[in-house]
Amino acid sequence: MEVLSHLRVVEIGSSAATSYCARLFADFGADVRKIEPPEGDGLRRSPPFTSAGQSAWFAFLNFNKSSIIIDPGAPQASTRLTALIEDCDILIDGRDVDAADCPDVDLASVRQLYPKLIYLETSWFGRHGPYAGLTATDSTVRALAGLIKLVGPVEGPPVHAPDFQTGILAGLWGFIAAASSVLAQTQAGGGRSWSLSIFESSLALSEYLMSEAFACGDVMRRIGTNRFWPGSPVGIYEARKGWLGVTVVTPGQWRAFCDMLDLPELRDEPVWIPSEDCLKRLDQVERRFIPKLKARTAHEWFAEGRKRRIPIVPVSQISDLLQEREKKVPGAIVPVLLGEEEGLTVGSVQRLTLTPPRRGGKVPALGEQQSVKNTRRKLTGTASASSSCVDATRRPLQGIRVIDFSMGWAGPLCTRTLADLGADVIKIEAIQYPDWWRGVDRTPAYIDAQMYEKRARFCFMNRNKRGITLDLSRPQGCTLAKRLVAGADIVVDNYSVDVLPKLGLGYEVLRTVNTRLIMMSMSAFGTDSAYRDCRAYGSTLEQGSGLPSVIGSSGDPPVMSHIAFGDAVGGLNGCAAVLVALIHARTTGQGQFIDLAQIECMMPFAAPWITIHSTGGMPPPRYGSRHPQFVPHGCFRCAGEDNWIVVTATDEDMWQRLAMLLGRPDWAADPSLRSEEARRGIEDVIERTIEAWTLTRDADQAMSDLQAVGIAAGVARLPIDLLNDRHLRSRAFLQEIERAFIGRHPQPSLPIREGSEPYPIRTAAPTLGQHNREILSGLLDLSDAEIAQLSREGIIGTTMLSDGELVTTKKASSG
Structure with a gap:
């Protein structure tokens, strides 16, 4: 029996975060019912597409679910949705990100009648705080979370991946919240209600650099592609064939690296120790070892590095992953059926040996029901007051x-x-x-x-x-x-x-x-x-x-x-x-x-490309700071030194508002520029116009002006900026605590919370x-x-x- 087969999950609204959270339940056998409008979840139209026109991103997020169509204009639409929710154990709600024409439902009444219902709601920034009403995308959130500004060439612009990241991080946090609630119910108590901030969930990647900024001050800057503060050889370098990932963080590793490259004169160079001249030192050191790396292939260096216990690895291409037997055998890459099209995607990485996850599955067509084993053991239902109340002082894993x-x-x-x-x-x-x-x-x-x-x-x-x-x-x-x-x-x-x-x-x-x-x-x-x-x-x-x-x-x-x-x-x-x-x-x-x-x-962060390659489709181009779907989309320079903002137009209405703000009413009125494909033809011109506008403004002012008219924009922050971020402060996300030896210091809260406070x-x-x-x-x-x-x-x-x-x-x- 699959370990979560006794659970029924209903997913409403549309967001990558809630879709991925629900998929994690489906991976272990839960009956997941995805509610969609007649035209389907908007993620079905998200590129990149397979050769048969299926969204590889939607496929990754949704296989092994059922699809249920509810037309919000139909009679009894709300009643039908309410009945589905009353018959589930977990409700995963992405409506605050995208309502997806979901019918209205009186959740308060449902939860009062079925107090063991576990509820997770997701939003970009949480229900309160200065950012709560902002228009957002994956990339604007990553910019605000300090995950863009430190990447790319020194002169800019910062470089970042397309929008396939925050949904995975937030989906994991959502699953942790909901799964811990299931676990708590095996002891006692009612259903827990969680709110999840996608922005705060993304800070899991920023915490380390936030801690270093607290300790070292404002020392981090973008120091070049594949270079990161404090200047150790932690990056990607060209070999005779292929590229080699190098990570050297201890004195012993550095000495072994120098021995491997026959550079005894560099063995005592303390490149791993942070200091003001670390970049200058790294420049000098790299000029010595980079030519040496070109003497062998990446795989030859990998073999040599293993003998010497040096953390180096060949940098994989997507095609390499599909050819690796050990990725397929354990289930990291699994078969997926997209309509009549067979492909591969990334499976569950939670490799439990006694109760393994499903090995692939089928992406539901719009309105398609997946077969579900009748092993359900319903958790919800009416309950006495003693068994239905959640003890606010008892955390879900207490006793573990x-x-x-x-x-x-x-x-x-x-x-x-x-x-x-x-x-x-x-x-x-x-x-x-x-x-x-x-x-x-x-x-x-x-x-x-x-x-x-x-x-x-x-x-x-x-x-x-x-x-x-x-x-x-x-x-x-x-x-x-x-x-x-x-x-x-x-x-x-x-x-x-x-x-x-x-x-x-x-x-x-x-x-x-x-x-x-x-x-x-x-x-x-x-x-x-x-x-x-x-x-x-x-x-x-x-x-x-x-x-x-x-x-x-x-x-x-x-x-x-x-x-x-x-x-x-x-x-x-x-x-x-x-x-x-x-x-x-x-x-x-x-x-x-x-x-x-x-x-x-x-590997989930590369999942769409894996599916595209596996179905024989043309691999999508590398977009730089552009986007496979949204035009315009980029990271633009603002007034001052090294100040940047991510700006994007996600639909026709947003594009028209942006054009008006830029002083181009002719663009806004031009029917030939309504589609992303048409705008891509003049993308260079649009980007120059945006940057001419942003260059005259402070980054925060530019963000304020853009957001005031409903345009997705986010300032590219540094990790140190997050320690004083006004939104995080308003939500008490950073808690000050006392500890011996370092005194009072900030601590990031969980991005999942059961009430208004963490x-x-x-x-x-x-x-x-x-x-x-x-x-x-x-x-x-x-x-x-x-x-x-x-x-x-x-x-x-x-x-x-x-x-x-x-x-x-x-x-x-x-x-």
């Missing part, structure tokens, strides 16, 4: 315990989200090898100054957790870890695939300790991959995902969008996967292993070993003498070891 072996960004974001939703997360580090987001510097000066306690990025990702230190390489530490696992529901790790098994903490061992355990490995390529031993970071995942090959203009090198795109995306997918496994465990008592390959989590942050990130005594004594019943002995032996502690101390400790333990 998580053992967190993860470091960096991806794993900690997954477990932080679980903690934010109420889970008790115990983070395990070691004084020998603490979380590397505390810093990779192990010099005595760094440690004496306790700099490992002062990294804002670590604090951003580890709030609401308890922290303990254990040396897992020694029997006592391993035994204590097993005892913690015995009382847990979930274990998460994002180490290389062999690390925990070699320590005696692999799934096959831990399942004997706890038969209901859910364990998730968040490795880069998956436990069964031929590349399972490859080192990787969030940047490596983007480089190998195929996405850079479709960004930028024709003839340009592949373009990265972010310094570590794959980290946040992996974390959110990991959280979604764990919630599905928890729902199954709560109803069956069965645990399971989750093999999350983080590189696959990046969940308050309960506790700051733990200091190293902060909860050793609390956990060892309170959970494992160790005595004070036993805890003191563990401390003397260095199995626990509260101070990070320097390189010298680490060597001494290893000698002592081996002797």
Whole structure:
């Protein structure tokens, strides 16, 4: 039985976010009913199109759903919709983004009658705040979220991908909200009601740079295509054949990289350390190693890098992904039927081993019902007051315990989200090898100054957790870890695939300790991959995902969008996967292993191109800052230094308003310019006219003037701008909390909220070993003498070891 087959989901309105959220439920067997007007969801008309004229984007978002047509003008349209909602468990509402001619429905009455209904509403910016009424698109939201301005050539304009990103991020957050509510209902209580801000959900990608801006100030600028602050070799470089993604972030990796390229004179160049002259230093260093990379092919360098444990990877083309057997075998790429046309798209990346997702499916024709197994166990219905009221103080995951072996960004974001939703997360580090987001510097000066306690990025990702230190390489530490696992529901790790098994903490061992355990490995390529031993970071995942090959203009090198795109995306997918496994465990008592390959989590962003290639259609061009559907669409320079705004016209009416604002009433009145295709013929002229207008205005003033007449526009912000963003402030999105060593600092809230205010942050990130005594004594019943002995032996502690101390400790333990 498919794990979510007992659920019925109704999807109303039109948005990529709600469509993707609902598809994630369909992936695991839920009966998803998509309500459409007679002309169909507007996303059916979104390019790129297959050779048979089907929308590849709509196909990705909607396979395995049923389509139900409701004509809003028909008699009893509202009554019919109300009946469908009354018969579902989860209502996913995208009407605030696009109503899609959805009939009116009295949701308050429905929810009063059926108090266990789970409800998720999605909007671009939330119901209140200065941006609440803004006209938006995917690209204008990404501009405001700090995801555009840092990408592209120094002189500009910033470069960004077409509109296939915010919907995936917001859809994941929506699924996390709704799935956690399903899980909460297996305990007690009524249906939860959530609001989701697409803008705030996109900030999952900006949090790291926001934390660095808080710590370092206004230092980030666009420093060139495939270059990112602070200037390390984190980018894409040309090889003799193909392109190579390089990520070097530690001293050891840099030395191995220099050895591989036979550049001993560069081994001691500290390119990974942020400083004011980092770009100048990087220019000099790149001039030395770029010619060396052209001596071999990307695949030859990849093989060499694996031997030396350097995070490098060939930059995939879309055609490469379709030819890779290991993408098809596990289900990363799956068959999809679009009418009579057979193609491929990106499947579920939540790879649960006991309860796997569906392997492909059919895109519903307008009004087509998909066959649904009759295994439904209805959750909604009338209920007594005691069982239907949601305890506002009880978060949906309260009572769940998580053992967190993860470091960096991806794993900690997954477990932080679980903690934010109420889970008790115990983070395990070691004084020998603490979380590397505390810093990779192990010099005595760094440690004496306790700099490992002062990294804002670590604090951003580890709030609401308890922290303990254990040396897992020694029997006592391993035994204590097993005892913690015995009382847990979930274990998460994002180490290389062999690390925990070699320590005696692999799934096959831990399942004997706890038969209901859910364990998730968040490795880069998956436990069964031929590349399972490859080192990787969030940047490596983007480089190998195929996405850079479709960004930028024709003839340009592949373009990265972010310094570590794959980290946040992996974390959110990991959280979604764990919630599905928890729902199954709560109803069956069965645990399971989750093999999350983080590189696959990046593939949805390239899904439309994968489908186009698979159906034999002509690959769409690379658009630069233009758009496959909207004309005009671009990033335009404003008054001042390096100020930009994204402007687009999404339909004929918006185009006419834009033309009038630009002082071109002749364009507005010209019937030959009503279609996007016609305007594309003079796109260069339109863009020059827009920029002549924006150049005379401050970016915020330009946005205000454009939005005042209903034109989609968003200022291209820097991460530091978000720390004082007026909309985020009005919504209390950034919460100020106190922590030892760094004092008061901002913390981003969840983008999903049950009321008008976000969940308050309960506790700051733990200091190293902060909860050793609390956990060892309170959970494992160790005595004070036993805890003191563990401390003397260095199995626990509260101070990070320097390189010298680490060597001494290893000698002592081996002797």
